[in-house]
Amino acid sequence: MADTIFDKSRPNRRATAQRVDDDAVEGLLPRNQLRGSPPLLPEVSELQAVRHFTNLARKNFSIDTHFYPLGSCTMKYNPRGVHRAAMQDGFLKRHPLTPSSHSQGVLGCLYELQEILQDVTGTSEVCLAPMAGAQGELTGALMIKAYHADHNDDERDEIIVPTAAHGTNPATASMAGLIAKEVEVDSEGDVDLDSLKRVVGRKTAGVMLTNPSTCAVFERRIQAISDIVHDAGGLLYYDGANLNAILGRARPGDMQFDVLHLNLHKTFATPHGGGGPGAGPVGANERLAPYLPTPMVMKSDQGYQWLEQTERPKSIGRLSAFMGNVGILLRAYAYSLMLGGNGLCRVSEYATLNANYLMKRLSDAGFHPAYPDRRATHEFAISLRREAKETGVTAMDFAKRLLDYGFHAPTTYFPLLIPECF
Amino acid sequence: MPFIPHTHADTESMLTTLGIESINDLFDEIPADIQCDGLPDLRDGISEMAMQRHMSEKAHIDETGICFLGAGCYDHYIPAAVWDLTSRGEFLTAYTPYQAEASQGTLQLVYEFQTMLASLTAMDVANASVYDGASALAEAILMAVRINRKSKSRRVMVPSTLHPTYLATVESIVSHQGISVESLPAEDGVTPMLKAKLDNAVAVVLQQPNFFGLLEDADTLTEHAHAAGALVIGVVNPMTLALLKPPGEWGDNGADIVCGDGQPLGIPMASGGPSFGFLCTRMAHVRQLPGRIAGRTxxxxxxxxxxxxxxxxxxxxxxxxATSNICTNQGLLVTAATIYMTLLGRQGLKEVATACVRNTHQLVDRLTTLPNIEKRFTGHYFHECVLDFPESTVELQQRMLKQGILAGHPMTGMFDEGDRAMLVCATEARTAQDIESYVQALADG
Structure with a gap:
């Protein structure tokens, strides 16, 4: 039997770490609004709680304990110094509704992060509010929709995504009230231009692309794609999942993307936390910037201030009760200060070197890269179709066996179009 | 090279294996005319020590003083063990628990979290979190529309006593699916019975305590909504449920979906995020619940x-x-909240809630003895209360900040003469001395 915290609970046992000794609300609250029976929260001592959660922690793989050769999720070291920098009282105890006159510290950090991300992506404005990649995607889709509505172009209700796209792309399209249309990927991992030409038209709101793509190769015909989509009146959305591979090498803005998101918990080394939190800032070129969500940070003679809906009438609005995941934004800011422009460029260089080296070593050992004639980016896919066919040992079996050797399993069966891949 | 382990010899050896001269060769598939030459506009990197000095200076600027501000984010005491344990590398740096064999710690913790939240709200199931309370409400509304298909309606009734940025977030997210959000007016700060308004509504939202800190008549509102064929979505502060009737017990059958923000459960205010949103529902609706769910097997x-x-x-x-596009959630904050709820237990959380109620009542009693300061509404309140002051509360707040007191949330634009109203809050972390400091600062002008 798994020993849950409830199995360790005994009536009237307690920890006193947060003891107030105040147990009467007589007369302050109406009796008919009160709870009848207490909630089933555990009753344990502090040491029992500490042991229980320490032992649970020890059952996890983590970056601090294991190597994660995990494509599409950019698992890198999460610097301790950055964590400590964000865990200071001045940041932790700041109430979100403190007037900006008394928030110049955090607002200054956020403003500078906006500028850093603009430089990294080649966009004209960045909003830090989206709380994860998927919310960044939703933001982008809503901005594209708002742009077309603003131009009385109401027929555009289709978003084109490659068949290899991450599941969030089509799910985002649905959430934005748009219809996802798929475009084929060719045998070299690039978007099939003929297939793209067939699906674009007057109903095309835009296209969502990751570059390097989810096939782990650089989309070489990105300029042709951009021309086809723009000529049809659509817009280009860049999914920043793989930005870590091209820092200082190619900027999405220069590839003619109109709007994009970044995953700070990938490229900017903020911790994954066992599932989150992330942060998904969104950047846009001049055409789409007026539609960015609020709040953003602006700089004026009076110092840094929040830019709210009243100053951005075309904004798609608010995405959270306050200002998104500020604590994560501060970590990304501290990380970018430590690395600087030169350090960020090195990240892509060495991630790419490592991935190509591992692909070469695995090829030499007899495995089959999904795209053997292509460079790896910061990741690559291999297909275990032959192994599965000849021996019955599947990609999932390989993945689970790697766990036995202390390696986190690679992302398996994604993208789906590559058989038995990871 | 801050975190890159490669020595020059390592790099040379790897390039030899690859049969290339330079790392640059690995980028030769990027078309030349979209290549850029580094990031020259960014400054060069700095040492950890220099970064810490810079960040400490920034953090220090924002230290304001004693917090009487609530409005959706609260200054509670967080026991030391909560973030000591949450900051362990095995929680902090773990990936999403897709590989169960490598994630038993996180998965069991999420299962325990779900059990605690379901019990606090008196619902059957909880998910492993969404982003925050406001986006949780947007997801709850989308979920209600999917569940209540027989209603044929896409009108969602939202009381004007709901947190205003929750409403703004809901409007940004749900309006794109043809859902209309309509307002239920308030009387004396609470939502009165308006049976006619509920006709042909797919769902009714009810925040308890509401944005003004007041207790709504949740039982009666739930009964009326259900009688009109609408689902009930409860928006709650989980801390208050140690004392208040849980939404699963509102009226005869309880709320259908419950959501809220988990910040009061061991999460620092930290400028409002990261926190986490939670979502609970009945087992019959579990397949419409968005986000991850951990199970025992x-x-x-x-x-x-x-x-x-x-x-x-x-x-x-x-x-x-899919039920939602959500992928990354707020897992680490769920870790903190689970440890917080464990350390407090049923008795500790009740004591915190009780102290919040008593401290806020004490603050309000003291302030309303001063001339020209009055409660705006007459109903029962929990740990927040709207007071009318004899002056602009935006200016009052600035004046109090000079004396080291964050006095409350000015209600500018919320109602007539709202610029003189302020929402105040005193959690268990406020002492009698803190409250006297507030009174003194106000009296000193």
Whole structure:
């Protein structure tokens, strides 16, 4: 039997770490609004709680304990110094509704992060509010929709995504009230231009692309794609999942993307936390910037201030009760200060070197890269179709066996179009 | 090279294996005219020490003083063990628990969290979190529309006593699916019975305590909504449920979906995020619940284990037909909240809630003895209260900040003469001395 915290609970046992000794609300609250029976929260001592959660922690793989050769999720070291920098009282105890006159510290950090991300992506404005990649995607889709509505172009209700796209792309399209249309990927991992030409038209709101793509190769015909989509009146959305591979090498803005998101918990080394939190800032070129969500940070003679809906009438609005995941934004800011422009460029260089080296070593050992004639980016896919066919040992079996050797399993069966891949 | 381990010899050896001269060769598939030459506009990197000095200076600027501000984010005491344990590398740097064998710690913790939240709200099931309370409400509304298909309606009734930025977030997110959000007016700061308004509504939202800190008549509102064929979505502060009737017990049958923000459960205010949103519902609706859910199961040898379950709701399986696009959630904050709830237990959380109620009542009693300061509303309040002051509360707040007191949330624009109203809050972390300091600062002008 798994020993849950409830199995360790005994009536009237307690920890006193947060003891107030105040147990009467007589007369302050109406009796008919009160709870009848207490909630089933555990009753344990502090040491029992500490042991229980320490032992649970020890059952996890983590970056601090294991190597994660995990494509599409950019698992890198999460610097301790950055964590400590964000865990200071001045940041932790700041109430979100403190007037900006008394928030110049955090607002200054956020403003500078906006500028850093603009430089990294080649966009004209960045909003830090989206709380994860998927919310960044939703933001982008809503901005594209708002742009077309603003131009009385109401027929555009289709978003084109490659068949290899991450599941969030089509799910985002649905959430934005748009219809996802798929475009084929060719045998070299690039978007099939003929297939793209067939699906674009007057109903095309835009296209969502990751570059390097989810096939782990650089989309070489990105300029042709951009021309086809723009000529049809659509817009280009860049999914920043793989930005870590091209820092200082190619900027999405220069590839003619109109709007994009970044995953700070990938490229900017903020911790994954066992599932989150992330942060998904969104950047846009001049055409789409007026539609960015609020709040953003602006700089004026009076110092840094929040830019709210009243100053951005075309904004798609608010995405959270306050200002998104500020604590994560501060970590990304501290990380970018430590690395600087030169350090960020090195990240892509060495991630790419490592991935190509591992692909070469695995090829030499007899495995089959999904795209053997292509460079790896910061990741690559291999297909275990032959192994599965000849021996019955599947990609999932390989993945689970790697766990036995202390390696986190690679992302398996994604993208789906590559058989038995990871 | 801050975190890159490669020595020059390592790099040379790897390039030799690859048969290339330079790392630059690896980028030769990027077309020349979109290549850029580094990031010259960014400054060069700095040492950890220099970064810490810079960040400490920034953090120090924002230290304001004693907090009487609530409005959706609260200054509670967080026991030391909560973030000591949460900051362990095995929680902090773990990936999403897709590989169950490598994630039993996180998965069991999420299962325990879900159990605690379901019990606090008196609902059947909880998910593993969404982003925050406001986006949780947007997801709850989308969920209600999917569940209540027989209603044929896409009108959602939202009381004007709801947190205003929750409403703004809901409008940004749900309006794109043809859902209309309509307002229920308030009387004396609470939502009165308006049976006619509920006709042909797919769902009714009810925040308890509401944005003004007041207790709504949740039982009666729930009964009326259900009688009109609408689902009830409760928006609650989980801390208050140690004392208040849980939404699962509102009226005869309880709320259908419950959501809220978990910040009061051991999460620092930290400028409002990261926190986490939670979502609970009835078992009958579990397949419409968005986000991850952990379940308890047995392996082939009969050993207990924990896994992500009912994944066919989620984007990585269902793609365009998923219940939501959410992927990354707020897992680490759920870790903190689970440890917080464990350390407090049922008695500790009740004591915190009680102290919040008593401190806020004490603050309000003291302030309203001063001339020209009055409660705006007459109803019972929990740990927040709207007071009318004899002056602009934006200016009052600035004046109090000079004396080291964050006096409350000015209600500018919320109602007539709202510029003189302020929402105040005193949690268990406020002492009698803190409250006297507030009174003194106000009296000193």
């Amino acid at each position: 047995q392996d082939k040898d009969g050993n207990d284990g924990f896994v992500l379950t009912l994944q066919a709701r989620e984007q990585h399986i269902r793609r365009a037909k």
